[in-house]
Amino acid sequence: MKLDNLAALNAERDARRPAILVTDTADGSQRLVREAEFAADPLAEVFRERLLSGNSGLVEIDGRSLFLTVQVPPVRLLVIGAVHISQALCPMAEALELDVTVIDPRTAFATPERFPDVALLAEWPDDAFARIGTLDRYTALAALTHDPKIDDPSLIAALNADCFYVGALGSRKSHARRLERLGEAGLSPEATARIHGPIGLDIGAITPAEIAVSILAEVVATLRRDRIKGRTAGKPADCLRHDLDA
Structure with missing residues (x-):
């Protein structure tokens, strides 16, 4: 060369x-x-x-x-929330060769003991994103805290950056309330429709590990532009299509 x-x-x-x-x-x-x-x-x-x-x-x-x-840039997975699901999610994601970072300002949860060998930022999302660098179409974000003060700014940043996957934990009712808040924050219905919520493929997951599997399956499906239940994975993430059509 x-x-x-x-x-x-x-x-x-x-x-x-x-x-x-x-x-x-x-x-x-x-x-x-x-x-x-x-x-x-x-x-x-x-x-x-x-x-x-x-x-x-x-x-x-x-x-x-x-x-x-x-x-191709390495795919990043930003996990918002140092919760039980995240503990199961991180080693699985690393096995898929995703570049994983866990972000949670709650220092009681975001500890090296709970997340050994994982990039861990015990900071508010906006501060963590400034440290990580610009979010982009090769970034996936999973918001898992159930706390709007933490999850909502993360979702707004990910949507504005056109991250290829944006997912949020919660029931359909809590997701509906989330959409209302994000709309009040200035996001369009087209933007918020890109959020995978409730997060993960519908596999009947119950345990944290099962939910982690469903999340990663949805991330991979979106990245590879599969078609899941009649929707094109990659509503946001024609990340690779955008590279050609931009």
């Missing part, structure tokens, strides 16, 4: 923007395609497929053999 292309790829990685390096295997020529250039590129549909899978590899285009080096 040429040094200038490597430097450009590193710059895109640091900015959490996807990029694809196209290498012609016949003559070694290369071109770097950045996020803003995906939609207009002749290989746009091929890029779409590769971005969804995140896999690099060879493709045959018009008799040419091209190697696509696909760089």
Whole structure:
């Protein structure tokens, strides 16, 4: 790989923007395609497929053999609330190679003893987000505290940042009240409709571990743009589609 292309790829990685390096295997020529250039590129549909899978590899285009080096930002999962569900959720999410951070200003809950080997911020969400950096389309957020003072600012920030997955714990009644509060805070019905609430796939989950499974299944389904119960997962998260259509 040429040094200038490597430097450009590193710059895109640091900015959490996807990029694809196209290498012609016949003559070694290369071109770097950045996020803003995906939609207009002749290989746009091929890029779409590769971005969804995140896999690099060879493709045959018009008799040419091209190697696509696909760089996709690592998927982050921000867990709002150091609760029992979060304790079950974190190791499962890490097994899926998600970059997990737990955020909860309640220091009695947000302790290293309860969350060993997990990035843990005992701060209010706005302060934690400032420390983490800009939320983006490769970020999932699960609000689990049941406390509007903590959950609502998190949901507002995630929706405004177009996070690919935004979910909130609570019954249908509590979610309806949540939607009213967020509407009063200035969010449109179209924005709040993107919240997965009650959070998780409907698998009849009861225990914290079962609820954690349902949440992660919904996160993965949204990321992969599956269709669940007639809705396109990725209502917000055509995160990868946006990369091509923006």
